[in-house]
Amino acid sequence: MKTQLFPYYLRKPGLVVFALASLPSVVAGFTDGFYREEYQLLSKQTMHLLDIIGIVGLAxxxxxxxxxxxxxxxxxxxxxxxLTFIASLAIIALGYVVFPDFEVEPSYLINLQVLCFIGVYSFKKSNIVSAVG
Structure with a gap:
């Protein structure tokens, strides 16, 4: 059974959609840590929608x-x-061990797994290409 994949030309637009959709979340996360209080850049519904759009872009x-x-x-x-599955399990288990009140939002877990997949796949692919070429 062959997995049906998206065409090649959708790779870059998918990455751009992820970057643009996750930018407000990243900004809010940094300002939360800097000011030590919750900073609401956009409404919760808008942030939730942008998280979903970012996940779709990464996928x-x-x-x-x-x-x-x-x-x-x-x-x-x-x-x-x-390797992505093992790495995400290890990261979450470590989070629970180091921080007992550790909570993972589903969108962060999905983003972690897809980013980890992209990193591992790109690394393995570049090693194979450099070994062959």
Whole structure:
């Protein structure tokens, strides 16, 4: 069974959508830490909608085809998914051990997993390309 992926040309727009949608959340997070109080840049509903749009943008990027797609890249994707799952479990477990009142919002978990997948996949792919080329 072959996974249906998005076309290659949607990779960059997906990444741009994620970056633009997550910018208000990042700004609010930094100002919360700087002023040590909750800073509301936009309404909660707007921030929630931007989180969803950012997740969709990351998913489009992560599920877009490569220019050349073969069995090696398919195997790299599978390995990246496995490592992402293990890494996100380790990060969350560490968070619970270090901070007993640690809470994870679902959107942060999804963003963590997709960003971790993109990082691991890109790293593995660049190592394979440099070894072959």
């Amino acid at each position: 489009v990027y992560a599920l877009s085809k490569e220019k050349v797609y073969d069995e090696l890249l398919q195997r790299l994707r599978l390995e990246a998914i496995k």
